[in-house]
Amino acid sequence: MKKAIVMDAKDNVATLLTDVDKDDVVQVGTGEKVTEIRIQEKIQFGHKFAMKRIDKGENVMKYGEVIGQATQDISEGKHVHVHNVESLRGRGDLP
C-alpha cells in the first residue's frame, strides 16, 4: 500500500513516502484517522498532493500552519508545488 504522511489535522496536503503514478491509491494518516486518496498524476517521493480540493487563493496548510497560497484551483489528488502555490513571505513586490 502506497503511503503518505500528514503532519497535522488542519493540513490540506500530505507528503508522499514513495513515488506514485496516476490512479494509485495512497493511504494517509495514522491511528484512527486513515484516509485513502486517488492520485491524479505522476508525483515523486517527498512531494505533496492535495487531500481535498484547494481553491485559487486558498491557504495551503502543512504542520497546521499556512505554507503558501494556491495560484490556481487544485483538485484532490493533484500535485501541490511551485507551479500552483506561491509563498507569502520574502517577496520584493509585497508591502
Added chain:
Amino acid sequence: MELSGYLRPDGSIGFRNYVAILSSVGCANDVALRLGRMYPDVVLLTHRQGCGQLGSDKDQTARTLAGLGKNPNIAGVLVVGMGCESITAEYLADEISKTKKMVESLIVLDDGGLMAALPKGVRFLDSMLHETSQMKRVPCGLEQLILGIKCGLTDTTSGIASNPATGIAADRVVESGGTVIFGETPEIIGAEHILVKRAATQEVEERLYSVMNECEERVKASGMDIRGANPAPGNIAGGITTIEEKSLGAIKKGGGKTLQGVLGYGEIPKAKGLFFMDGPGRTPEALTGLSGAGAQVIIFSTGGGSPAGSLISPIIKVTGNPNTAQSLKDHIDVDVSSIIKGEETLEKAGQGIFQELLEVASGKATKSEILGYGMISIWNIGPHM
C-alpha cells in the same frame, strides 16, 4: 558511555586537539598555505576577509576570526598577518590569548617578508605540535559542550524525520547542562510565531523579530525576491515549495527548549542552554559562524545529502531520506530514514543521534572528517573598499 575531552587552561573542553594556522587577512593566506604544506596535520584557517571592510561588517569578521581561534577544539594557534591590514594579527592573538591557550603571531612585513617569516612560523608550529602530542583526554560532562546545529540540502524528509530527531538530541544536551546553537535566519521566516513562544524573555522575543525583519528588509531593499534563492533548486526538487514550508520544518532541529538568547553571527554565548544565531542559510558561512561561536561538534541534518565538513568542528551528518542514506553513504553518519519507513519512533531515532554525538565528541571520526572536506567562509554584510 563516558564522554571525554581535552581540558583547556580556561576550563573549557576541546573534543578535538588541533594546532591551527589562522590568517588575519586574505593576503596572508599564501604564507599560511606554505607553512601548512610542511605540516599536513595542522589545520589551515585561510579566508578572504580582514581588510577593506567597514563598521559592523569589520566587527563581525573580527569577532568570528577571534572566535575560530578561541574554539576549544584548537589547542594552539599561529596567527599570520601582513602588518598592513585592518584586522591585525596582534589584535586576534590578544583576543585569543584570553583563553590562555598557546598563541603566537607572525607579521610577514615586520619579519622581513615571506622567506624570513617561514622559519619563525616553523619553530612556533614545531613547539605547539610537541606540546599537543602530550595532551590526554579526561572524563567530562556535557556542560562544556556547545553543539551547533545546521540543516542543509533540505527536502521534505528533513521536516518529517531528520530535523525533529536532531531536535530530540538537542533537548538531551540542554537537559544535561550543555549549550545548543541553531541558526539560519531566512529559515525562520514563516515559523517565527512558533519560536517566539519559547523565548525566555521579552527581549529575546524582540531580538528574534529584529534579526528576521533585518533579513527580510535586506532582500526587499535589493528589489529581489527571496524565491529562487531560498528555497534553493535542490530544496524544490526535493519537494519543498515555499520558505514557510522550509522554515516550519527547519525550526524543529533546535528541539523544544526555552530560547535563552539570540546571538550575533560568530558570537560566543555567555550562558548555557538553547540559542539562536543570526546568519545566512548558506552552508559554508553558517558552519563557520557556528565554529566561531564555539561549537565543538555540529549536527547537520540533510535531506538530499550535503557532503559539507568543517575544519574545526566535526560534523555528524544525519538524513531521514532513504535514497540519500543509500546513494551517499560515504557522507552520512546517522540514517534515520527508519522514521519515514515507519520502522522506528522519532524518540528512538533522536536517542541514536545523541549516542552518536557522545561517541564523536569522545574521538570517533565522522565521515566528513575522514574525507577532510571543509572551508572557512565568513558572512559578509558590508561592501569592500
